[in-house]
Amino acid sequence: MDIQSERTRLLDAEASDDDLTGLLSEQDAYLSKVKNKKLYLATFASVLGPMSFGFVLGYSSPAIPELTKIADPRLRLDQVQASWFGSIVTVGAAVGGLLGGWMVEKIGRKLSLMFCSLPFVFGFTVIIAAQNIWMLYVGRILTGLASGVTSLVVPLYISEMAHERVRGTLGSCVQLMVVLGIMGAYLGGLFMDWRWLAICSSIPPTLMMVCMCFMPETPRFLLSKGKRHEAEEALRFLRGPDAPIEWERSRIENACDEQGSSFQMSDLKDPGVYKPLVIGIMLMIFQQMSGINAIMFYAETIFEEAHFKESDLASVIVGLIQVVFTAVAALIMDKAGRKVLLIISGVAMAISTTAFGVYFYMITKMHKNPSLSFMMLDVQSKVGEEPHTDLAWLALASMGVFITGFALGWGPIPWLVMSEIFPVKARGFASAVCVLTNWSMAFIITKTFQDMMSAITSAGTFWLFACVCTLSIIFTMVSIPETKGKTLEQIEATFRGTSGP
Structure with missing residues (x-):
């Protein structure tokens, strides 16, 4: 009886290994036909959001020294006000995280990204036009709100678009663009004043809104909403014309059906x-x-x-x-x-x-x-x-x-x-x-x-x-x-x- 049980267990294990090998070979065969060119393009469009977020984080470093010495008393920051100017972004971002969680489920990943470019641009516009300290605070809160939405939506958008061979590399581009944005703000601060730096900082989110118009929604979100045809079009865009996208679509659909x-x-x-x-x-x-x-x-x-x-x-x-x-x-x-x-x-x-x-x-x-x-x-x-x-x-x-x-x-x-x-x-x-x-x-x-x-x-x-x-x-x-x-x-x-x- 023990020998028979052990034999059955070994046969089940071998069958499981065979299934796994079969799945891996199917996966490899599929990925060998995938073209990544448009996937990289969609990733680039989306990571303009984290770059914008980097400019927001980096902006306070060159701007605060100027604003503490500015001649206009209405805009001059004391030590406490400077501290709030730097840290109030995190308050806006925390609220943005909650808002982003609601937005990605209601309107999708793509539209959430396009909409979050608006508070980026409006926030920097308020800073550029600031006539008093409260306008500076409002601008920072708006850009912080956009940063919170961005820090949630962009990683989701990339992970749901990318396949497993490049998902880690493309997902890491989020943080790479954040630090590029921070360094861009530091470099810009060497050559321009705080108003011109705010103008430059509003360029990446504007570009993101324009570029995202031409990018697809993620196939996983579309399939979770029952939009099979749109999901197939998105997969065809992201994987190239030669990939048999029906295999990936059915795999995602099965996972969505399991979750109910x-x-x-x-x-x-x-x-x-x-x-x-x-x-x-x-x-x-x-x-x-x-x-x-x-x-x-x-x-x-x-x-x-x-x-x-x-x-x-x-x-x-x-x-x-x-x-x-x-x-x-x-x-x-x-x-x-x-x-x-x-x-x-x-x-x-x-x-x-x-x-x-x-x-x-x-x-x-x-x-x-x-x-x-x-x-x-x-x-x-x-x-x-x-x-x-x-x-x-x-x-x-x-x-x-x-x-x-x-x-x-x-x-x-x-x-x-x-x-x-x-x-x-x-x-x-x-x-x-x-x-x-x-x-x-x-x-x-x-x-x-x-x-x-x-x-x-x-x-x-x-x-x-x-x-x-x-x-x-x-x-x-x-x-x-x-x-x-x-x-x-x-x-x-x-x-x-x-x-x-």
Whole structure:
């Protein structure tokens, strides 16, 4: 009896392996006929949104120094007002995340993207025409609202358009365009005043609206609404004339049929919904609690202490590091996998935030211990250096390692994974919760950062970030499934505990 049972089990396993091999060979045969040219075109049109979002984030860095010294008293910002000018974007973005979750389900991914270009343009127009500080705030809230919608819709749009061979690379382009936009704002700030910079910042969203007119809605959204003919046309546009798109259409249709009706709150009991939702929320918390905002907050001071007198140029250097390594992440995403890059990224950030803590601890000790401070001064004066130069270079190296690590993993991947792991019917709701979590955490950490440093010291704050980065490594190893090379339907099946279509 035992021998017979074992034989039956082995035969079932072999049959399952044969089915998987058959599916993979079918998939390979299909993908070999796919042409990506128009898929890349649609991706380019959509990622003009994240570029616009990058300009919004980067705009405050060159604009605030000008607005704090401007001759017109109606527009001059004091320290508190400047802080709000920089951080109020996150409030608008949190609201935008909720709005985006509703929009993508009601009007679709394409129209949501086209509509979110309007608050981008209107927001920058209000800033350009500003006659008082409240107009500046309104402009920032509008651009923040658009940024929140964009940060939700674009990853979804790309993940639902792209096939599994290029989805990681194309999904990583979201973060790449964000950092390109930030660097564009920094570079623009070197050559133009805040009004002209706002004019330039409104160009990408205008282009996005025009380009998206010629791009399709995602096939998955169309099929979830029962629009088979439109979905086939969209697939034919995205996959080229030679691909047998009926195979992909039927695979997506089967997954939509399995999920049944639209999302209800009772669906949160389904492991196929609550498991990826918990992962998505935790990814966003870990991303913001990694210390990225604190590092960027300190960037200018660190460069000054390391004798980079041009702090504007220093900001461009930071932006350039982000762009280069986010591009590297995009290139290797579909080869290395999400999980490996998240672990490497977490290790780099844990080491660098620990080193930052050591830097601040030693600086504090020197100020408290005059003899140690004198010894440092004496040794460094012999080689013609100013006090603490060596420690400033430690901070500079730590910042370089941190930004490199963040750009390789925890910058782009949470957004990419968010767009991959949710079932179609819950995608709008779950993505909205994740985006709201991300922007709420960004606002809380930005506004409480100074209080944290007062309560547990600068060194303690960065060591706390190091602990969070270490926890993120453990979380990645234990909880995050590898999504490299899998279809969205196969990823959904992983959480449901069934075999993928």
